[in-house]
Every structure is written in C-alpha cells, then in structure tokens.
Amino acid sequence: MTYDPIMRVLTVLEVLQARDFVSGAELAERLEVDLRTVQRYMVRLKDLSIPVESSRGVGGAYRLKPGFRLPPLLLTNEEAFALSLGLHSLRQVGLSAFAPATESALAKLRRVLPEALRESIRTVDDVVAIEPGPWVVTTSIEALIGAASAIRAGRRVRFDYESGEGARTLRQIEPYAVMHTDGRWYLIGYCLTRKAMRTFRLDRVSELAMAAGKFKRPADFDAWIELPLAEAEQMFAMWRVAIEEENGGTRFRCSRDRLEMIAALLLSAGRRIVVHSPDELRETFKEMAGRALRAAGDESVERES
Secondary structure (H helix, E strand, C coil), X not given: CCCCHHHHHHHHHHXXXXXXXXXXXXXXXXXXXXXXXXXXXXXXXXXXXXXXXXXXXXXXXXXXCCCCCCCCCCCCHHHHHHHHHHHHHHHHHCCHHHHHHHHHHHHXXXXXXXXXXXXXXXXXXXXXXXXXXXXXXXCCHHXXXXXXXXXXXXEEEEEEEECCCCCEEEEEEEXXXXXXXXXXXXXXXXXXCCCEEEEEEHHHEEEEEEEEEECCCCCCCCCCCCCCHHHXXXXXXXXXXXXXXXXXXXXXXXXXXXXXXXXXXXHCCCXXXXXCCCHHHHHHHHHHHHHHHHHCCCHHHHHHC
C-alpha cells in the first residue's frame, strides 16, 4: 500500500470514524508502518483539533471522543447523483482498473452523506446500467496517473511504446496533454527521440516513469490544433472517419485497430458498399457474412466450416 503522509493521516481518521476502538497494532498493519509512526499520526490529528482518545497497553487503542463526528458532506441531490454516476462511468472510458478505488470512494460517500442523499447513490447502484462500448480500450491506471502528474509538474517522461505493428521503442517526451476520444486514451507531446510532436496511445505505453529534466509547456497549447490537420482528423474526429463526396456517393477513409467495427458501421447504412482497400476489410466482411448465415441457421455454411 502506498500513501503520502497526509493520505495516511486521513486514512487513520476514516478508520476511527468507522470503528468504536482500533488498536495501534491494527493501524500499523493496515498502513504498513511501525507503532511509533502511528503515534505521530495521532499527534497530527490532535493538532488538527480532532479529539482522539487513547488507552494504555501494548500499542494502545484509539477512538474518537464519543459524540464527535465530522460534519456531513454538503451536497445537493443532483451533486450526489452526479458523483455516483461519474464514478460508475469510469469503465465507459476504459478505466475499469479503477474499480477498487470506485467502490472505496462510493463507500466513503455513503458513510458521510446524510441519509436523504444516500438514496441518490443507491439509485445509481440499483437502476442505472453503464457498459463500455465495443471500441473502448482499457488503459493502465499507472500510465494515466503518471502521465497526468508529469504534465502538471512539467517533468519529462520515458516509457516503452509498442506500435500497431508490434514494434517496441524506448521514448522520452515532454508531455503536453492527456486526451480521451473514440474509446481510447492518448498522450500528446514533443518526442525527444523523434524531434517532433507525437501522439501515443496510452494502452500501448508501459514502464512509464518521470525522467530527468523539466520543461515549460507552451501556454497556448491545444491538442486539437497543434497536430497537423490530416493527423488530427484521422486520430480525433468523431469515429475517426473522413468522408468526401465521390461519384454521387461517399468515400470513407479511416484508421481502425478492429476492422469488425468499421465493417459493422458501414453495413448499418443499408447501402451498396465497394471496398477499395485494404484486402483485410474484404476478408472481414466475408467472415462476418459467414457468422451471420450461421446465426441465421444456414446448414450449408455449417457443413463448409
């Protein structure tokens, strides 16, 4: 378990509010510190005017003064609903790895909110279903937090990066922005390896760490404008599909990791389709056609397969 000192003190306060008594040994084990450090945390709480009482004995036991409770969190019904809905929506943006933190945060909300507002959280828990879309890609919590922290601190980062073709390279960049679009998280910045602006998919980043050297992010940086127009349209336009009129119809151009998704999108238009490239998309249509026929109960397709 990793905490900074302030987070450790707040964790102690949370435990004390949830328990009538808690021993110093229990707190030491939970926080992965020694008993002397637990005693320092208690002193810190008392310095903050939190009435902590202790009992004698090996390691001692601690409790909050009877009748003392922190004031309830002041939220409106809409704010409580919005917080709960936002926490539940993390999977929708590829952050399912936050599930333990989500449950912990919701549990804390339930404890500190007045009973009338807890109903908003229960409403989201019981009746709202939020599932990630088919194009959502799960992203590492460590990579996202590490990148965001480096941007705020103005620190360079280094990481291993795997391209769409599977090639791995070691990169060092000055990170400018983290962005979520089309089901993926992206890290944008100046690549010191390539000496140019680059966009990296965070789900392909590993071993991200802050590197030596600080930088000052351009004050007018905008992730949508700094990139060349063609690259921005390909990477960030809605669905990453460029369209143009051609021979009375429409030409689609896009970049996809999963061709099944773009094939399904085209089929949903209910119109004649001509595939110019790539050949892999034609094969994808064939595979989808076979699956559709099998789902429809076509026995001839079953025999051929």
